[in-house]
Amino acid sequence: MTTDRVLRNRLVAAELRLLDPRVRTDRDAVAQLLAPDFVEIGQSGRIWTRAETLEALEAETGFGEVEMSEATARELSPGLYLLTYRLRVGVRQSRRSSLWRVTAGGPLLEFHQGTVAPA
Template sequence: MGSMGDEVGEAIAGELRLMDPSVRMSRALARQLLDPHFVEVGASGRRWTYEEMLAALPEMTGAAEDGPRYEPSEMVGVVLAPGLVHLTYETTIDGNRARRSSLWRRRGAEGEWRMYYHQATPVPAEG
């Protein structure tokens, strides 16, 4: 088993991979990073299940190689228990900001890290 810093690093690496257009476009690659019990509450307020997210991800913002990309900032993680990491950060994409929170857990014989829960909350435009 790795150290707590390693666990946070593994979760951050997975989070960043999920922002990569090549992963977002590939159901097979995204499946490796999402827990089968995955749930998301998106910035729109919609609740997404594992299958819904895998089906929609290639069409979502950030999936096109030549389109807008997620720009994460202030990403930090905390080990809640062995094999369970909570990440918080902000993203900007196409001028829209959101505060994000993810739970990552280590599963399977190989100890793969997968996103179990994700929530995005829009940040209102400053004015």
């Protein structure tokens, strides 16, 4: 496997951890994946801080079965990668963008945005 493919797979694995219902409700597990200044723009347009995200995910129930497809990763600057993909949660589909910083301790999610997409 090429280094690019290995890195892409590593970022996809980190993203999939955040989509795993067992991880999503584990505040400590999620905190290890989110950068200290993490921000998300949700599908509704709401801006979520790291603290708000940790609180919301900890209380979440019934996230549902997910399917990720069309994942691509691109290096934007040394150690900073843009991961884009299509996500299906139940019948809802969206396009997702995540900025991951690769550190010695593992990948940290800096930014995430979801946009509703037609099926």
